[in-house]
Amino acid sequence: MANNTLIQYESVSKRFGGVQALDQVSFPVARGDIHGLIGENGAGKSTLIKITGGIYRKDSGQVIWEGSPLDVNSPVEAEKRGISIVHQEIPLCNNLTVAQNVFLGRLITKPLGQPDWNAMEEQTVDLFQQIGQTINPRARVGALSVALKQLTSIVHALNTTSKLIIMDEPTSALTPSEVETLFEVLRKLKSEGTTIMIVSHILSELMQITDRVTILRNGRHVETLDTQDTNIDSIVHMMVGDVPLPTPKEDVVARDETVLRVRDLGNRRLRLKDINFDLHKQEILGLAGIQGAGRTELATTLFGVHQPDSGTIEMEGKELKCRNPRQAIQHGIGYLTEDRRNLGVFWDMSVWQNAGAAIIDRLTARGGVLDRRRINEMANRSITDLQIKTSGISQTIRYLSGGNQQKVLLARWLNVEPKVLILDEPTRGVDVGAKAEIRRVIQQLVTEGISVIVISSDLEELLALSDRILVMANGSIKGEFLAREATFDKIMALAVQK
Amino acid sequence: MIAMKEFLGTLRTRREIGVLGAFVVLCMFFSFATNTFFTVPNMLNILRQVSITGLIVMFMTMIIISTDIDLSVGSTFAAVGMIVAILFQNGMSIWLASLVGLFAGAFLGLVNGVVTVKGMLPPFIVTLGTQMIYRSLALVISGGSPASVRLPDSFYNVTGARTFLNLPVPALWFVATTIVAGFILHKTSYGFKVYATGGNEEASRLSGISTDRIRITNFVLIGVATALASIIQMAYLRGVTPTAGQGMELTVIASTVIGGTSMFGGVGTIAGAFIGTLFMGVVRNGLVLMGTSAYLIELIIGIVLISAVWFSTLSSREKR
Numbered sequence: 001m002a003n004n005t006l007i008q009y010e011s012v013s014k015r016f017g018g019v020q021a022l023d024q025v026s027f028p029v030a031r032g033d034i035h036g037l038i039g040e041n042g043a044g045k046s047t048l049i050k051i052t053g054g055i056y057r058k059d060s061g062q063v064i065w066e067g068s069p070l071d072v073n074s075p076v077e078a079e080k081r082g083i084s085i086v087h088q089e090i091p092l093c094n095n096l097t098v099a100q101n102v103f104l105g106r107l108i109t110k111p112l113g114q115p116d117w118n119a120m121e122e123q124t125v126d127l128f129q130q131i132g133q134t135i136n137p138r139a140r141v142g143a144l145s146v147a148l149k150q151l152t153s154i155v156h157a158l159n160t161t162s163k164l165i166i167m168d169e170p171t172s173a174l175t176p177s178e179v180e181t182l183f184e185v186l187r188k189l190k191s192e193g194t195t196i197m198i199v200s201h202i203l204s205e206l207m208q209i210t211d212r213v214t215i216l217r218n219g220r221h222v223e224t225l226d227t228q229d230t231n232i233d234s235i236v237h238m239m240v241g242d243v244p245l246p247t248p249k250e251d252v253v254a255r256d257e258t259v260l261r262v263r264d265l266g267n268r269r270l271r272l273k274d275i276n277f278d279l280h281k282q283e284i285l286g287l288a289g290i291q292g293a294g295r296t297e298l299a300t301t302l303f304g305v306h307q308p309d310s311g312t313i314e315m316e317g318k319e320l321k322c323r324n325p326r327q328a329i330q331h332g333i334g335y336l337t338e339d340r341r342n343l344g345v346f347w348d349m350s351v352w353q354n355a356g357a358a359i360i361d362r363l364t365a366r367g368g369v370l371d372r373r374r375i376n377e378m379a380n381r382s383i384t385d386l387q388i389k390t391s392g393i394s395q396t397i398r399y400l401s402g403g404n405q406q407k408v409l410l411a412r413w414l415n416v417e418p419k420v421l422i423l424d425e426p427t428r429g430v431d432v433g434a435k436a437e438i439r440r441v442i443q444q445l446v447t448e449g450i451s452v453i454v455i456s457s458d459l460e461e462l463l464a465l466s467d468r469i470l471v472m473a474n475g476s477i478k479g480e481f482l483a484r485e486a487t488f489d490k491i492m493a494l495a496v497q498k
Numbered sequence: 499m500i501a502m503k504e505f506l507g508t509l510r511t512r513r514e515i516g517v518l519g520a521f522v523v524l525c526m527f528f529s530f531a532t533n534t535f536f537t538v539p540n541m542l543n544i545l546r547q548v549s550i551t552g553l554i555v556m557f558m559t560m561i562i563i564s565t566d567i568d569l570s571v572g573s574t575f576a577a578v579g580m581i582v583a584i585l586f587q588n589g590m591s592i593w594l595a596s597l598v599g600l601f602a603g604a605f606l607g608l609v610n611g612v613v614t615v616k617g618m619l620p621p622f623i624v625t626l627g628t629q630m631i632y633r634s635l636a637l638v639i640s641g642g643s644p645a646s647v648r649l650p651d652s653f654y655n656v657t658g659a660r661t662f663l664n665l666p667v668p669a670l671w672f673v674a675t676t677i678v679a680g681f682i683l684h685k686t687s688y689g690f691k692v693y694a695t696g697g698n699e700e701a702s703r704l705s706g707i708s709t710d711r712i713r714i715t716n717f718v719l720i721g722v723a724t725a726l727a728s729i730i731q732m733a734y735l736r737g738v739t740p741t742a743g744q745g746m747e748l749t750v751i752a753s754t755v756i757g758g759t760s761m762f763g764g765v766g767t768i769a770g771a772f773i774g775t776l777f778m779g780v781v782r783n784g785l786v787l788m789g790t791s792a793y794l795i796e797l798i799i800g801i802v803l804i805s806a807v808w809f810s811t812l813s814s815r816e817k818r
Contacts, residue, residue, distance in 0.1 A: 303704075305704070324706075325705070325706050326706035326707070326708060328706075329705075335704065337701075342698075342701075343698075344701055344704075345698070346693075346694055346701060346764075347697065347764075348693075348697055348764050348765055349693060349694070349764075353690065357701075357705040357707070358705040358706050360690050360694075360707070361687055363687065364686070367686075369685055370685055370686060370687060370690065
């Protein structure tokens with residue numbers, strides 16, 4: 001085993017603040033294998049990759065590389081040892097050519113130090129030929145397709161004579177035929193003795209390409225086994241574990257009044273297609289799916305950030321065409337962003353300013369003059385209703401905890417008094433107490449006549465909150481469950497389809 | 499009253515207190531270094547000197563808070579002055595000509611705003627371009643020569659003259675504009691949206707704020723303020739040259755940032771802008787009174803500008 005093992009993880013652990021990202025993970029990766037790494041969001045896949053690639057340092061445990069401990073403190077050191085990572089977001093310089101990117105950081109030079117572009121371009125063509133591809137080495141990378149960019153990134157990795165190439169979600173942005181090309185390249189690399197670790201959510205692809213797979217769950221190693229000895233169902237089960245079924249929600253009043261009706265909605269650029277669903281009055285509709293399934297894209301399309309190229313959205317029987325979020329808000333739609341940091345919070349502004357941002361025109365007296373009385377009323381109500389911990393309504397939001405910041409943003413949308421509220425990952429990155437509080441508020445909302453769409457990667461939360469769950473994958477809705485009939489396994493099985 | 503205090507508290511940044519401190523120290527220094535600085539006539543003189551740029555600084559502050567910039571103010575200043583002067587020379591009432599001038603300023607600002615926002619171009623480049631275009635406009639309509647105007651007293655008295663207590667009227671316009679700008683920025687939903695746009699444009703849009711409209715309006719407002727400044731200057735000097743206002747944008751931007759407005763947007767106040775304007779005026783005035791060589795004055799002002807901004811950003815830098 002020893003000389004056939006390229007890399008052996010031994011009790012590798014890593015903590016981030018209060019979160020145990022990796023807990024005593026041990027497994028081997030055999031030389032010349034294509035090894036799949038599987039797990040839900042937050043299972044620890046990325047952390048493991050980043051430790052291997054020298055981006056993070058492990059807290060304890062060992063990584064044995066070709067028989068001796070691997071202690072790399074930077075990606076450069078890792079590359080020197082023969083480990084390359086092809087990241088999900090491909091870090092290429094779009095303004096440079098393919099050859100310039102392939103040789104970035106290690107130019108071939110002529111005697112006087114001037115770069116030898118001819119030599120580099122020739123070698124680039126050779127390297128692409130090794131993986132069975134032809135390329136124009138002078139093409140600007142910015143003009144290439146995603147697939148070719150990815151291949152450029154792989155060739156960049158090859159160029160460092162890597163023994164191990166780690167690929168993070170390589171197929172998420174590829175079309176089926178491009179995926180096939182990528183897999184041919186991977187098989188070619190394997191036949192030449194390169195080891196490949198591949199992280200992917202798309203189990204059907206992993207079944208097709210990998211020799212062995214490792215399943216992680218909540219930072220722990222569950223199993224490493226030969227791909228041919230297993231199947232998708234048992235992998236899904238290992239990913240989600242034996243979860244106690246959440247108490248099924250009782251059916252509240254018959255919710256037959258349709259608030260939002262979506263028919264044949266599509267947007268090519270966002271890869272949304274044939275979306276059909278109804279949202280009923282006072283319903284909590286869950287949207288399940290893996291990253292990249294198109295849930296946020298669907299939500300932002302309903303909110304007017306993007307316009308659909310086909311299909312219709314009807315609100316209370318009338319067709320809705322929102323050209324921007326402002327119009328969506330006017331029609332009674334609210335959208336809590338998943339990206340609190342970049343798209344939600346106004347960092348230098350106060351609690352009241354953040355909570356009132358979407359209704360600022362309603363907080364004025366005559367002539368657009370801000371009305372302190374209305375502002376105080378609005379802000380104090382928000383703080384009480386959501387139990388926001390702040391020193392006052394004028395406290396700068398920057399100094400609140402993540403959970404309280406999220407509550408302020410939720411308050412922003414409650415103040416709009418929407419008919420339909422879309423909550424995108426409402427409890428991501430908040431502490432347990434705030435999480436419970438936010439869930440309580442969501443359940444409270446529907447009793448007040450609001451209809452809610454919840455997007456969450458936390459399946460347990462989705463099952464506990466929703467009346468009905470839609471499962472999205474690859475830009476369309478793959479299935480629908482009543483929450484009391486849904487299980488983790490059923491949902492995941494649909495979510496990992498390509 | 500408490501609410502009012504709280505309200506001001508949220509808007510007032512620590513930077514501003516630093517600038518105010520530096521300003522006081524500076525004034526004390528010049529008071530001891532010269533015996534002419536701390537006198538009523540000189541104070542009034544400084545106020546008059548800064549009032550023309552000061553009018554523009556208030557709205558440059560709004561522009562920079564929403565992460566834009568306007569480099570064309572000096573040329574707008576000249577173009578509007580020439581338009582008003584030539585209309586007046588051709589027999590139009592000065593009141594009407596001034597109104598036309600204000601609309602011309604609004605229009606030039608509108609062009610800046612629409613090209614920048616709707617064309618999705620960097621405001622630095624757009625207004626650098628219009629700086630040249632508007633300057634050319636001033637030269638073309640004047641034929642390159644200055645115009646002198648003999649204004650009726652009724653107009654001169656409300657623009658260029660000195661009034662009771664020997665107060666210069668331009669300074670009154672400056673103070674009044676500061677109050678109006680302060681009201682707009684700190685007391686209205688418009689002002690809120692200016693901060694929101696500069697603080698996080700994407701989040702603003704997702705909150706239903708028309709950031710495009712806010713940014714374009716800012717450009718229109720600075721156009722009007724520049725036109726007003728130009729008309730007042732014309733009245734005071736009794737004439738206008740097509741090369742007026744060259745380099746003015748730099749003084750205006752310097753005053754704005756000395757006043758604590760962040761070039762990264764989202765941060766700044768009108769009170770700060772007011773102090774920043776006076777600061778620039780006091781440095782120049784004090785140095786002249788001390789008999790500093792004219793060759794050295796710009797050098798010292800340059801150093802003061804950089805140190806003031808460095809000093810005023812210290813507190814916010816520690817936090818990150």
